Amino acid sequence: MTQNIFDNDEFFSAYMDLRLHRKNYNDFMEQPKMQKLMPDSKGKAILDIGCGYGHNCLHFAENGAAHVTGIDISEKMLKEARRNYAHPVITYMRMDMAELGTLNNSYDLVYSSLAFHYAEDFPALVHDIYKLLRPGGILLFSQMHPIITATYDGKGHYNHDAHGDCISYTFSDYGREGKRSGFWYVDNVENYHRMMGTIITTLAHTGFFVEDMVETLPDEHAL
């Protein structure tokens, strides 16, 4: 089962504060790139895996999606979504992404923003998604960059010069895939490190045609 850290009170408060009130990587880096790659939502059946508080589901709905299913493991997130990001074509459901195999629908687009690094079994996840997609369907997802997830215990770090400018990044353990557990607002936030080659090869061997691979993090931060 995927860790449900978003239902931790302290984590949830800090995370929502970050997303709604502070400058964050999502708004400045990840979301702009995702929106560029986004296919037209009009008339589409869309599944949003790890939908969080529902802002992307609402975006799809307002752009003409026929139906949007938003799943998340966190009740707190879904409560926010149902309260502030509701729409007649959206269904919010509590579901661990490890249980996608229990869904009976099919989708034109499976979307996921920064959730897949929480998945323990990536081949199973990709396989489940492939089965849920209609012919010609698209998977669009983002995840933490493997260079960032690599280091055990979050000890990967940016190095700064005397002026505080970022000059390099130090990391380790890239070749050791598997669980990482680190501090992000609270202790023991778990995610899973996988090499880029593993991600691409898993997608390809499942049947996906990998069309675009966009790296945003290092572009701005590892300079």
Added chain:
Amino acid sequence: MTQNIFDNDEFFSAYMDLRLHRKNYNDFMEQPKMQKLMPDSKGKAILDIGCGYGHNCLHFAENGAAHVTGIDISEKMLKEARRNYAHPVITYMRMDMAELGTLNNSYDLVYSSLAFHYAEDFPALVHDIYKLLRPGGILLFSQMHPIITATYDGKGHYNHDAHGDCISYTFSDYGREGKRSGFWYVDNVENYHRMMGTIITTLAHTGFFVEDMVETLPDEHAL
């Protein structure tokens, strides 16, 4: 034009000594992985880009290839190839990989071992190769890992603990693509840094189905 560093006397001597007489990454890491991904050579028309002293061409020939064309920019390398790795089905030709568009043949397999990081124009290279491949043809190539090519002036480095064990890797400039010039036996050895996303996306947009992406370097060295 691609730099012809292999015809530099000092570089050539040191490189041949490395490949023929010393433990090297090619023999322990790169070549084993490449051989695992290698399709059957039997009856195939094969192009080896940056064939060097011809050991791979000879391998293809001895495994039943119908015809092997080995191209390299270095006369010194080709002299070695013609002297020690000749075979009736192999043709060695001096050619810059930037000039592949002048070839009129077609191939079942285009192979390249650790040469593409020397190519200035990757989209043009991939486009030229795509045009040379027969339907169902395969491109199998290796190149330096982008984490290693990233840092300007070769200042990326492994960090060691008191026992001399490698504990981390420090790098920078990952998001800044383009020429790098560093020391490898001699000064000003040029190669080109491209992000992993750029490599994968360029291949996909040209028409290639990316089937496997294997990372060998960090597996052993960034631990």
